[in-house]
Amino acid sequence: MPGLLLPLIRAVTYTRWLHLLVGAIVPFACAMVYPGLNNVSPRDWLLVAVLPVPLALAAGMVPAVRHAEGLQARLMLFPGPHARVRDDDAPGVSTVFSASWTDRARTGVWLVLRLEAGLIVALVTNTLMTLAMSLAGAAFGEADLAIPLLNVSTEQRAYALLAPVPVLVTVMLAAGAGELMAQAARRLLGPSVKERLAELEQRTEQLLERNEIARELHDTLGHALTLAVVQAGAARAAGDRGFTDRALEAIEETGRNALDDLDRVLLVLRDTGQPAGTRPALDEADRLLESARSSGAHVDLDVTGPLAHLPGPVSREAYRMLQEALTNVLRHAGPVSIGVRIAVETARLRLEVRNPLPGRAPVAVTGGGRGLRGIRERAALLGGEAEAGEHGGFWLLRVDLPLQLI
Structure with a gap:
């Protein structure tokens, strides 16, 4: 199988995707309070991305948060018993409590990165999945099946061939974002000098x-x-x-x-x-x-x-x-x-x-x-x-x- 399609059969691709989407829960929860999720403008989305940052930095100061984030990262960002393709490299992610202000600061940065990356991946996933549903609906004459991103007024069977493309693109983007998050986890949640x-x-x-x-x-x-x-x-x-x-x-x-x-x-x-x-x-x-x-x-x-x-x-x-x-x-x-x-x-x-x-x-x-x-x-x-x-x-x-x- 070509290496380009290898992420499609790796279970860790989907656990990483889920890990990223979970990170978007806090920004969306804040957005529901202010400015709301109706008729959201680009400026509003920028506000949604900024509002949870102080909360994330404050959570990073709690020593137990580093322990919890390390466990999640090890379980969901790295191949293990749940992966069909094993990774011989050690995760390099610590699961101990924060012991210094440097550990707390790194944990805070990690939480901010997780929230922002999760928000971006959630928006991209929503957009591409909506496009896939629109293409599938257009193929069977149901253009209003989802929020239409295409100007389709008649049934076009050819759209059925294009419907899987946004799904594949979404999975590939999720795989790339998950790999970047795994590397970031090694840097931000990795063992400190004292732990080493x-x-x-x-x-x-x-x-x-x-x-x-x-x-x-x-x-x-x-x-x-x-x-x-x-x-x-x-x-x-x-x-x-x-x-x-x-x-x-x-x-x-x-x-x-x-x-x-x-x-x-x-x-x-x-x-x-x-x-x-x-x-x-x-x-x-x-x-x-x-x-x-x-x-x-x-x-x-x-x-x-x-x-x-x-x-x-x-x-x-x-x-x-x-x-x-x-x-x-x-x-x-x-x-x-x-x-x-x-x-x-x-x-x-x-x-x-x-x-x-x-x-x-x-x-x-x-x-x-x-x-x-x-x-x-x-x-x-x-x-x-x-x-x-x-x-x-x-x-x-x-x-x-x-x-x-x-």
Whole structure:
């Protein structure tokens, strides 16, 4: 179908047309009060167009009006479920209340534009529809069917062919006027700078939340799967029934803890409104060390200072960092000797994890290299820093976190 006739089959063309005609209600209501609708002169029509302007500007000062106009514009000026031809572009029209005088002024201008455009479209629609009825009446010898715009005195069947033309012209003009009103709605009812900043902040928070959930899943599931693989490999290599039983118990306990953490994360994702439960803190690090020991690693722990009095965010994030550090050791070096040092100082928490550089460990597991990056991201979010690298024949991870959060 030619593109010129496409508006004829678009439902949004007619919703826009209706939106424009509704805007003419107020000017016509004012006209009925003064100067009346009988024998209206061009000067009277100009007066009809001017009289509602103060009323429209005053209505625009009401914050709720912007909300109502935004909803109407989204529903009637833009393609949606009611349109046969979809528009992938977002409407770009705000539906919040006016929050500033700039929003009120833009709403007032929009209302004036809507009234004036509606009045013009209503007059054009009335004129062209009257012409179509006159042509149809002339075709069947009923020239007085409507207010005659043509000087027709006899029946002329040829006028039947011309009768649809004013209707098509009306629809095309309505489609063009509706498109212009949609563009005006984006400009006058579009989000303000403050709203755009708020939306940007909301998107940023959502991205941060997703990154946090991704880190949680990576740390929890990665730790559990790594321990399971290492313990299973160690049990197979040992060939001892007692060691195998202990390894299976450790795998069971690690899997149960991982399922608990997974349920907590999924509870947050489902947004059920139920409490997500508490995340483990650094004073619960014994279970991490026991899991590593059960896989065959020898873990030495050196703790200085009270872990129970650490700020909650610092303690919880430090637990995840230690978990990821132990996971990395087992993944890349296998069950080796691991030195863990935790020091709680006056204003800082220092965490160190040391292990021999990996050789040809038969049970080492390959990884994606995302663990250290996750540790650095967690430390940076708390205002601290983390570094890892070779140091004196060992692989050393250092984490330095402030206890006073900004």
